Each structure stands twice: as C-alpha cells, then as structure tokens.
Amino acid sequence: MLRPRKMKLIELTVLKNDIDAVLEYLGKKASIQFSDKKNVSDNQEIIKIKNIMERLIEAGVYLGEENIIKDNLMTCENISAPNKDDEELAGAICSEIEKIKQLEAETSNNKQRLKETINEVKVFAKMNVPFSDFERLSFLTLRIGRLDPGKTSVSRGINELRENLGDRAVIIPLDNENRFLAASSKKGRFALDSQLNNFSFEPAALPDTFKGLPAEIMKNLNDQNNVLEKELEKIKKEKEKLRENHLSDIKRLVPSMNIALIIEEVKSMFTSTESMYHFSGWTFADTEESLVKELSALTAGRIAVSSYSPEEIPSIQNGSEKVPVALKHNAFVKGFESVVFSYGAPLYGTIDPTPIVAVFFTLMFGIMFGDAGQGFVLLLAGILIKNSKAGLLRFLKFSTPLISVGIASMIMGLLAGSVFTNEKLLTSPTMAVTGALFGHPTDRILHLLPMAGEGGSVTKLFYFFGFTIAIGIVINSLGLIINIFNRCVLKKYKHAFFSKTGLAGLLMFWYALFIAIRIILGGKFEMFDFAGLLIPLLCIFFNSVIWRIITGERTVPEESLFTFIMEGFVEILDTVSSYFSNTVSFLRVGAFALAHAVFSFIIFFFTDELARSGIAGTFSAVLIMLAGNAVIIVLEGLIVAIQVIRLQYYEFFNKFFVETGVEFAPFRFRSKF
Numbered sequence: 001m002l003r004p005r006k007m008k009l010i011e012l013t014v015l016k017n018d019i020d021a022v023l024e025y026l027g028k029k030a031s032i033q034f035s036d037k038k039n040v041s042d043n044q045e046i047i048k049i050k051n052i053m054e055r056l057i058e059a060g061v062y063l064g065e066e067n068i069i070k071d072n073l074m075t076c077e078n079i080s081a082p083n084k085d086d087e088e089l090a091g092a093i094c095s096e097i098e099k100i101k102q103l104e105a106e107t108s109n110n111k112q113r114l115k116e117t118i119n120e121v122k123v124f125a126k127m128n129v130p131f132s133d134f135e136r137l138s139f140l141t142l143r144i145g146r147l148d149p150g151k152t153s154v155s156r157g158i159n160e161l162r163e164n165l166g167d168r169a170v171i172i173p174l175d176n177e178n179r180f181l182a183a184s185s186k187k188g189r190f191a192l193d194s195q196l197n198n199f200s201f202e203p204a205a206l207p208d209t210f211k212g213l214p215a216e217i218m219k220n221l222n223d224q225n226n227v228l229e230k231e232l233e234k235i236k237k238e239k240e241k242l243r244e245n246h247l248s249d250i251k252r253l254v255p256s257m258n259i260a261l262i263i264e265e266v267k268s269m270f271t272s273t274e275s276m277y278h279f280s281g282w283t284f285a286d287t288e289e290s291l292v293k294e295l296s297a298l299t300a301g302r303i304a305v306s307s308y309s310p311e312e313i314p315s316i317q318n319g320s321e322k323v324p325v326a327l328k329h330n331a332f333v334k335g336f337e338s339v340v341f342s343y344g345a346p347l348y349g350t351i352d353p354t355p356i357v358a359v360f361f362t363l364m365f366g367i368m369f370g371d372a373g374q375g376f377v378l379l380l381a382g383i384l385i386k387n388s389k390a391g392l393l394r395f396l397k398f399s400t401p402l403i404s405v406g407i408a409s410m411i412m413g414l415l416a417g418s419v420f421t422n423e424k425l426l427t428s429p430t431m432a433v434t435g436a437l438f439g440h441p442t443d444r445i446l447h448l449l450p451m452a453g454e455g456g457s458v459t460k461l462f463y464f465f466g467f468t469i470a471i472g473i474v475i476n477s478l479g480l481i482i483n484i485f486n487r488c489v490l491k492k493y494k495h496a497f498f499s500k501t502g503l504a505g506l507l508m509f510w511y512a513l514f515i516a517i518r519i520i521l522g523g524k525f526e527m528f529d530f531a532g533l534l535i536p537l538l539c540i541f542f543n544s545v546i547w548r549i550i551t552g553e554r555t556v557p558e559e560s561l562f563t564f565i566m567e568g569f570v571e572i573l574d575t576v577s578s579y580f581s582n583t584v585s586f587l588r589v590g591a592f593a594l595a596h597a598v599f600s601f602i603i604f605f606f607t608d609e610l611a612r613s614g615i616a617g618t619f620s621a622v623l624i625m626l627a628g629n630a631v632i633i634v635l636e637g638l639i640v641a642i643q644v645i646r647l648q649y650y651e652f653f654n655k656f657f658v659e660t661g662v663e664f665a666p667f668r669f670r671s672k673f
Contacts, residue, residue: 004325004352006285007664009035009313010292011278013304019277023263023667024081025298030668031291032281033324036269043268049261052087053254055094060250062101063243081263082256090253093246100242104235111228113185141189143182143196145203157199164195259669266667282324282664285309310348323348326664333358335400339645343653344660350486353653356478360652361401361644364471366408368592368640370448371600373420374633375409378402405641412593417444420629421600421607448597465590472586472651473513476579479655480506486656498543500575501655508536509579540575541568582651589647592640599636603628 010032014022026032042050082090147157158180162171169184169192184192270279283291292305315321325345327337336358346352369375382402385395413419417426427443435441447460484503487496497503511532515525539546547553603624610621 002352002355003350004346004348004661005328007282007310007323007326007348008285008288009280009282009308009310010288011280011306011308012295013276013278014299015276015302016272016274018299018302019267020081020263021298022295022303023266024259025295027259027262027667027669029291030666031287032283033664033666034266034269034279034281036271036279036281043264046261046264046268049257049264052090052094053257053261055098056090056250056254056257059094059097059101060247060254062097063239063247063250065247065251079252079255079259081259082253086253086256089249090257093249093253097242097246100235100238104232104239107228107231107235111225111232113187115225141184141186141192143192143201143203144180145196145201146180147199147201161195161199165192168192169195255669262669281667284326322662324664325661327352327354329354331400332404335397335404336361338397339648341663343649344657345663346657347486347490347659347661349489350661351482351656353482353656356475357648357652358404360471360475361648362404362408364589364644364647365405365640366412367468367589368643369405369409369596369637370412370416370593371418371421371596371632372410372413372426373418373422374629374637375406375411375413377406377633378409378637379406382406412446415444415446416448416597417446418597418600420625421603421632422625423601423604448594449601461594464593465587468586468589468593469583471589472583472647475586475647475652476509476582476655477506479652480509483656483658494543494547498539498546500540500571500578504536504539504543505575505579508533508540508575511536512579537572537575541572585647585651588643592643596632596636596640599628599632603632 012022147161158171161182165171165182165184168188169182172181172183182192182196267277270277272278288307292307295303295305310316310323313321316323325348327334329337333355337354339357339361340346340352340354366375379402382399382404385402386399388396414426414430417423417430419425423444430444431441434445446464448464480501483501484496484506487493487502495502499505511529515529515532519525607621607625607628610617610624
C-alpha cells in the first residue's frame with residue numbers, strides 16, 4: 001500500500017456492567033486509539049489493584065522469580081481480568097508468603113546478631129582481664145549478683161527466674177554464696193533487668209582478682225546458634241513448598257491484575273454516569289464493521305456505536321486535530337517502518353514512503369557493503385534475532401532489515417568476487433559462469449578497483465559512479481513526485497505547482513538532466529535550452545504573484561520590490577544549488593563501495609602474503625583475517641547504515657516531509673510495573 005490505512009472515528013456508549021469486558025476485548029484486539037485525553041486519577045479501585053500487584057511482585061521475587069514482570073508487550077491471549085475469587089486468592093497467597101518472609105528476616109537478623117555476639121565473646125574469653133572490663137561488650141549484657149535471701153528462697157527464685165526468662169538469657173551459678181551470672185543480648189537487656197528487679201536482685205561488687213568468662217556462656221550461645229540454623233533450614237523448606245504451590249498462580253495473577261489496573265485507569269478517562277460510559281476512538285475503516293459486530297455479540301446488543309469518517313469531523317477539517325496514521329505492509333517493507341517513523345509519521349491521506357525506503361535502503365547498503373561472506377553474517381544475525389525467544393527480542397525490529405541488507409550484500413559480493421575479503425575463492429566459478437553466459441570468461445563481473453593491466457577498469461568504475469548518480473536522480477524525483485501529490489491531497493496547490501519542490505522544480509530538474517545526458521552523448525547546449533530552464537525558474541521566482549493571479553487576489557506584493565527581488569533571487573540560488581548537491585551527494589554510495597573494496601583488498605593482501613611464510617605466518621594471517629572482517633562488519637557496517645539513513649533523510653524525506661502526522665498508538669495491555 002502506498003497510502004496509510006483508512007481510519008474511522010467510532011463513539012461507543014457502554015453499560016457499566018459491560019465496560020470491563022469491552023475494554024478487555026479492545027485491549028487484546030489492539031485496534032482502537034482512544035481520543036479521550038482526560039488525565040488519569042488514582043481512585044480507590046486503582047490503589048487497591050496497585051497494592052495487590054506490588055504484593056504479588058514482591059512475593060514472586062521472594063520466591064526466586066526475578067522476571068515476574070517484563071517491560072514489553074504482554075501476551076494476553078490466555079489471560080483475563082481477575083474475578084473476586086482471584087482477588088481473594090492473591091490476598092491469601094501474599095499473606096502466607098509475607099508471614100514466612102517476615103519470620104525468615106527476623107530469624108536471620110537474630111542469627112546475625114548472635115554470630116556477632118559469639119565472635120566478640122571469643123575474643124574476650126581469651127583475655128585474662130578483670131570481669132568489670134566485660135561491660136565493654138557491644139552485643140552482650142552481663143549481670144552478676146545474688147537474690148536477697150530475706151525476701152525469697154534463693155534456689156526457688158533462680159529456677160523461677162530461668163523459667164521466666166526462657167531462651168532470652170542464661171543463668172550461671174558462680175560460687176557457694178549463691179552468686180550467679182545472668183547474660184543476655186543487648187536487645188534483651190530490658191527484659192533481663194525487669195525480671196531481676198522482680199526477684200530482688202542485688203548486684204555484687206567483684207574484686208579485680210575475679211577474671212575471665214565462664215565456659216557456660218559460650219556453650220549457651222552455640223546452642224542458640226544451632227537452634228536458629230535449624231529454624232532457617234525449616235523456613236527454607238517451607239519456602240520451597242510455597243514456590244511449588246503458589247508460583248504458577250502468581251505468574252497468572254500478576255498479568256491478570258495488570259489488565260485490571262489498565263482497565264481501571266482507562267475507565268477514569270471516560271465520561272460516565274451512574275449506569276454507563278461514553279468514549280470514542282480511532283480504528284481501521286476496513287475492520288470497523290467486524291469490530292462493531294464482535295462488540296455487539298460480547299454485550300448481547302447492549303452497546304450503542306456511531307461511526308464517522310475524518311471528513312465529517314470539524315476538528316479534523318479545521319486542522320486542530322490529526323487523524324492517526326497506521327501503515328499496512330508485508331514482512332519485508334514492515335521491517336523499515338522504524339526508519340520512516342524515526343523521522344516522522346506521514347500525514348493521513350498522503351503517500352506512504354516506506355516501500356520506497358525499503359527498496360532503496362536495501363539497494364544502497366548492498367552496493368556499499370559488497371561481500372558475500374560478510375553479507376552472510378548479517379543475514380545469519382537477522383535470522384537468529386527473528387527466531388529468538390529470549391534476550392534478542394529487544395532487537396526484533398532489526399531482523400528484517402538485517403536479512404534484507406545481508407542478501408543484498410551477498411549479491412554485490414558475488415558480483416565483485418569477494419568472500420570475507422578473499423578475492424580468489426570465487427574466481428573459478430565466476431569464470432565458468434561468465435564464459436558460459438557471455439562467451440569470454442572473467443574473474444569477476446564487477447571491477448571496483450582500477451588495477452594495472454586491467455584494460456577499461458577505470459571506465460567501468462566511472463560507469464559504476466554514474467549508476468549511483470542515477471539512483472540519486474530516481475530518489476530525488478520520487479521525493480518531488482510524492483511532494484506534488486501530497487500537496488494536492490492537502491489542497492496546497494501553490495506549493496504543489498510553483499515551489500522549488502513542486503512541479504516547477506521537478507521540470508527544471510528533469511530538463512537539466514536531459515541537457516546533461518545530451519551533452520554526455522555528444523550533443524551540445526542549444527538556445528532553446530534557456531527557455532527549458534528559465535520558465536520553471538521564473539515560476540519559482542514569481543510563485544506568489546502567479547498564485548495571486550490564479551486565485552484573483554491582490555497581485556501587488558505586500559513586501560517592498562527590493563525585498564521581493566532578493567527573496568526570489570535567494571530562492572533560485574537555493575533551488576539550483578540544492579538540486580545539484582542532492583544529486584552529487586549520491587556519489588558517496590560509490591565512494592563507500594570503493595572504500596570497502598580497498599579495505600578488503602588490504603586485508604586480503606596481508607593475509608595472502610603472510611600465509612606463504614610458514615606456520616607462524618599462516619596463524620598470523622588467520623588472526624588478521626578474523627580481526628579485519630570483524631572490524632568491517634561492525635564498524636563499517638554501522639557507518640554504511642548511517643550513510644544510507646542520512647541519504648534517505650536529507651535527499652528524500654526532505655522533499656515532502658514538511659509536516660508530520662501522528663502515529664497510530666492503539667490501546668493494548670502493557671506492563672505497568
């Protein structure tokens with residue numbers, strides 16, 4: 001198709017009970033762009049769904065599924081918006097996983113603190129210092145003293161104290177005077193002191209001769225560490241069990257909740273009443289009828305639809321709104337849509353330049369990058385990306401261009417006789433083919449390098465550069481023709497016929513080419529050629545005056561005569577210089593092809609010479625060949641691609657892309673997290 005797809009604006013009125021199902025259908029269909037532009041505001045339902053999604057994602061990550069959400073187009077064919085049971089299931093799963101997650105965090109923290117305590121106690125246990133110095137411990141609280149025998153039975157009090165403290169502290173008897181050591185973590189200091197006060201604890205002042213730490217403290221700490229390790233192992237098994245039981249549900253619920261979230265956000269943009277929603281959007285004219293039928297069947301007829309062509313919409317007619325542009329191409333042409341849209345979307349109703357871009361991008365890249373082996377690498381890369389199911393998906397849009405330019409480069413390489421810079425591999429088959437076809441064998445069909453002893457090779461090179469100029473002439477002419485057509489479609493006839501990129505400029509360009517070709521073929525410049533060049537240039541010079549005469553407007557220019565003459569003179573100079581430079585610019589296609597051939601020849605020359613100097617030379621030749629080809633494929637391939645894009649932008653798009661349209665962006669379900 002050489003023009004964008006025809007579009008229609010449809011207005012829908014949907015009951016509140018049906019709106020979720022309708023939006024879910026439209027999101028999966030991806031064939032409507034909503035025209036409602038109201039800002040989305042988070043209501044209670046959106047906040048609730050976001051909270052559930054965040055909890056589910058955190059639960060999935062906790063269970064080891066790092067890629068629970070991917071930032072690409074979701075596969076929604078087998079996924080639907082959640083129902084009430086799904087919401088309850090999500091809440092139950094999250095609560096269960098959050099509980100075990102919290103328990104694991106607390107147990108891990110306790111084990112870490114206990115580990116630090118053990119390490120510190122080990123250090124102090126080796127030191128023969130007064131016991132009072134152990135107050136410096138960072139992770140352990142120590143109390144030494146005895147219970148008041150006048151207020152409580154000592155043995156019974158110690159037993160009750162141990163029972164109340166449990167595993168939060170350890171009680172160790174020290175001597176026959178009923179003195180004991182109580183030890184706990186710094187975190188448990190408050191609980192220890194509270195219990196000691198309840199049992200009438202009397203701190204003891206120890207002499208400096210009392211040194212060291214009792215061995216029971218280290219034993220108790222190690223016992224606690226073993227208990228925590230067993231608890232963590234138990235939690236790990238419980239975590240694996242949760243993964244087996246719930247991970248599949250989480251993977252299903254996350255995209256399902258994502259659909260619900262998008263639906264709620266879209267609903268908040270629409271005009272609504274207590275019983276219905278009203279919204280509008282652009283869709284394809286050729287699928288509008290089937291879309292309406294499917295929506296009617298989905299809602300059992302409880303939907304009202306109105307349809308309008310762009311010509312019926314006042315905002316489109318007065319230019320305050322633009323019709324979104326959607327293109328429809330085969331697989332080959334579709335691969336080059338990104339080149340066009342990176343510059344801008346064509347206006348609705350104008351010529352779609354993508355097929356022309358696809359053909360000439362492939363042709364020019366192949367000419368500048370002619371090598372059968374290197375082209376095969378590009379072809380292989382494109383095939384691998386196209387069939388990739390994982391990491392290379394982000395480069396999927398480059399697969400078709402890589403395949404196309406790879407094939408073109410291989411064809412050019414076969415003509416030039418180059419395979420991975422080697423110029424001997426194809427000599428025999430090329431001579432056999434050319435001998436059978438043309439009667440006289442030749443080592444290659446296309447000679448890019450004018451080597452000594454090859455008669456006529458310089459002349460052939462000039463023919464080759466002439467061919468690249470011819471490509472430029474065709475591309476420039478197509479750009480001008482597209483601009484004339486587009487201007488007529490937009491009813492801007494002055495620019496279509498009398499501007500430098502309109503019919504006047506095209507006729508001047510073609511007549512100048514006619515003169516040049518005639519002179520090259522042996523003719524000469526004739527007097528009538530002045531008229532052939534002058535008439536279009538005068539139309540460009542007096543374009544505003546001519547248009548005023550045609551439309552019956554005031555013929556006297558609004559600006560001064562001097563300004564009018566200067567502007568017209570500058571326009572003529574710009575027209576002549578731009579057409580000349582736009583055409584000559586395509587010499588770079590031949591220049592880069594020649595540069596590629598020279599670089600390849602240098603690599604081949606060095607590898608061929610080194611290969612004759614023994615094993616070491618052969619090994620060096622292989623390294624140079626691999627490195628040289630890698631540099632050409634990566635670096636020169638990138639440079640050639642940039643040059644092709646530059647030629648498309650400045651010599652082709654610049655002729656008719658004076659105003660860009662709006663790319664069609666249909667409503668579809670994409671990841672929100």
